[in-house]
Amino acid sequence: MQMEEFGSMNDEYAHNTTVFCMNNTEFIILHSAFIILKYSAVLHYTPPIMTALTADQVRHIAKLARLNLKEGEEEKFAKELSAILTYIDALQKVNTKSAEATAQITGLESIFREDRIRTDNVQPDALLATSPLPIIDHQIQTPSAHGST
Amino acid sequence: MSLHALTITEAHEKLRKKEISCEELTRSCLERIEKVDGALNAVVYRNFDRALLEAKKIDSEGKFSSPLAGIPYLAKDVYCEEGVPTTACSNVLRSKDYVPPFDSTTTKRLKAAGAISIGKTNTDEFTMGASTETSCYGVTRNPWDTKRVAGGSSGGSAAAVAADECIFALGTDTGGSIRQPAAFCGLTGIRPTYGRTSRYGVMSMASSLDTIGPMCKNVEDLAIVLQAIAGADPLDGTTGKKPVPDYTKALTGNVKGMKIGLPKEYFADGMNEEIRASVMNAADVFKKLGATIVDISLPHTAYATPCYYVLCPCEVSSNMARYDGIRYGHTVKNAENLVDYYHRARSEGFGNEVKRRIMIGTYALSAGYYDAYYRQAQKVRTLISRDFAEAYKTVDVIIAPVTPGTAFTVGAHESDPVAMYLEDIFLSPQVMAGIPALSVPCGFAKNSMPLGLQIMGPQWGEETVLRVADAYEKSAGFAGKKPAL
Structure with a gap:
């Protein structure tokens, strides 16, 4: 079933997978890559711009x-x-052919910091305490993600 | 003169000479709030007990070397302060008052400088608006005429400063929210260069546009507060590393030989004649002071506000995603599941303008539309920014109106969101370019409402903008006028 689905999307890929015999992890990675490809195909399609919504x-x-x-x-x-x-x-209407997109106006690029948990400014439990939901063992108890609670 | 009416410089002088105590000054502001705020609705949280404790502490230490030591101020209701309810004037955070367990960098720096926080001021919900009418606490009224709005979104801070409920206040300017209410209420307010002040601990609206700035009774006070709050912050990666100059030293009063640009796009046919005349009169003042007025063009001006109303809602839809009733804010009982919980917590908590912006942003960022809306707006932003870069090759600063008219009456734009957006037409270009811009009083209209002059400089050019504004303020003679309350 899975191979058929891939085959319909990309024959060459289906061929390769039979040769390499993937394990589960590899399958998941490749499958994810396909999902991204699928979405990027959607992203490249520009639907007509609408000014009236129903x-x-x-x-x-x-x-x-x-x-x-x-x-x-x-x-x-x-x-x-x-x-x-x-x-x-x-x-x-604006001709923007000559313009790059501005994401950061003062020209900063890739600001890095040390990957370290800071607790000097605020304690994790103090942040949890602002939740309106019950706290159990340093975690917030939310309604169930599936079905009724 | 009543103590609450003092400027920072005047109050500091009296504190330093021990002519007054910090407690007396603080009490004077607190009493003023109790007396006049019923008519204005500028202050939404009163932190009086804590303020008096701090005032007494500062008196007992007796150290007034910092110009802000013992100076009472109000912060817009989006600045987090440890232990102080902060709600962005939204029911999403009000129903179980959000009490932040940390300080914003700006209020922390002010605390270190000795300033005393006395409460929180009204704003449009999550700063989305130009009139402070979308606040869950109701509208703030203009001290010059209580039938009119104080402007927005920092309308509470503006009305509070104009009515002398504090010595200065903090606002935020994403699309004009410091400059417009400052103009409507007859005071000074500066939007600094993007990244000159830290956004850490201030509730975000549109992260690539948000700025933090002071609203004061005169330009010298702006320089003093900006000095205390500006500078790089490791907690906000978008702050610039440039050293902070001594802003008060820049206030020489000398603008001789400076070139001041007058952009033709801000003076279209059919504009309000009083607004046009007020800027032209200001140009004459600058000529008398020895500056040269240069006619310039900023060709993409008309696209700045539409550009803002793409970028802002897109970033809003992302920033508002965190208000889902899990980590803070409004909660609901008996949700069927998590998705139902999100829907109900958000729908009950957010007001209409916030919902409109979330939906426009969600639509504009949805698959297929990103390039046409967000990316196209980011490119237009580049063109607007280039206009300014080009102009600053020939001029030092640019002057323009702040608003298309004086403060409008409460409810005037109630049923028309686009009419409210058009209040921003002179305020969006500077936002797109990330440049500093301030509003300084430049007279009164026939309806007796204050008018504001906008002065803008190149990125990191706060010194020049403040210098020009200070020179104007001292010559024009509109500073220090007070509304009768």
Whole structure:
């Protein structure tokens, strides 16, 4: 099943794997690489820029952002977010062929520090104490990630 | 003159000569808050008991070598202080008041300099706004006219300084949030170069744009506070390593021979004539002081605010992800599972403007849209920054308006987020370029509301900006005007 899936994506790869006989770890690494490749293919596809969002799109975005919307909020936000998207659409007109993207404005690059846990500024237990959830053995007890608690 | 009305320099002089005690000065500010804050709603947490203890300690030590020793100040409600509730004026942190177990670098440095924190000031929720109306504590009103906003997002700090509830205050400026309220309330405020002051321990909005700065009664005070808080910080990797100059020494009053740029893009047809005239009058003051006014062009000015409203929400959507009710903040009972818990904690905690920015950012960063929005905005940012670099080859500083009008009335932009964003049109270009910019009072409009002049310099050029602003302030004669409260 797994080989078939890979075969459909990349025949050459499927061929190689039969030759090398992977162990589990190698399989996981290669599988992850494929997932990344799959996503990068998505990233290179540029969907049309929209300046009007539907209520359904707003519901989807809210879900991605981990927000619930109340009755009627989809329409309200669809209107407001569409107005904002129309406003920022002005940038699409700018010719940026000569410009690199600026991520850090004062020109700093790769600031490193020693990989050392610092407790001089704040103690780990003091940081945990701000949690509204129960603390058990220096860990926060959250609701279950799967199904009901 | 009442003690709370003093500037840092004046108060320091009296403290040093033992004409007044630190306790008297602190009490004067606390009493002023109790007297006038009911009408303003500038102060959201009163740290009075601790402030008086510190004041007494400083009196008993009697050391006033630091210009900030014994000076009471207020910090915007995003500066973490150990043991002091700090909520970013958001229900997400207010429902179980977040009490940070550590200090921000800035409040730590002020404490080391002897300044006394007396409380927290109102802000738009997580600093997102231009009017302090999105605060969960309600709007802050302008001391010059309480029907009007104090501006935002550092509206609480601005109103507090203008109303003499403290000697100075701290704000943050991501897209204009120090300069705009300073202009609306008739005081001075500086947005330093990005990375000149440490962001450590200040709740982030947009990390590539956020800056930390003071709001004061005059330019000399700005120089004193900036001196105490500026400089590299190992806890904030984006701070610059450049040494901090002596900012007060830069205040020579001499601008003779300096070239001051007037960018044509800030003076479009149809702009508010009073705003235009106030900047032109300032240009005349500079001419009389021996400076030369140079007409310049910053061609990408119009794109700066749209650029801001791409980069900012994208970074907001990432920064706000931490508010999920796990490590701090609003919690909910009987969640079905973890995802349900996140959804409910966040939906109940965040207000509408924060939700709008999170959703715009989530959309703009989603698969396929990253290049079209975030990367394109980062490239436009480069073009805006180049405009300034080009201009600073011929001029020392640039002057412009701060705001398109005077302080607007409460509720004026309630149902129109884009109209609120347009309040930032003169404030976003400097943010994109990471340059220092300040607001200094430059008169009053016919409606008796204060007007602000914006002075901007090249990156790390705070000395020049402060020098020019100080020279202007001393000649123009608008400093020290107080609202009747």
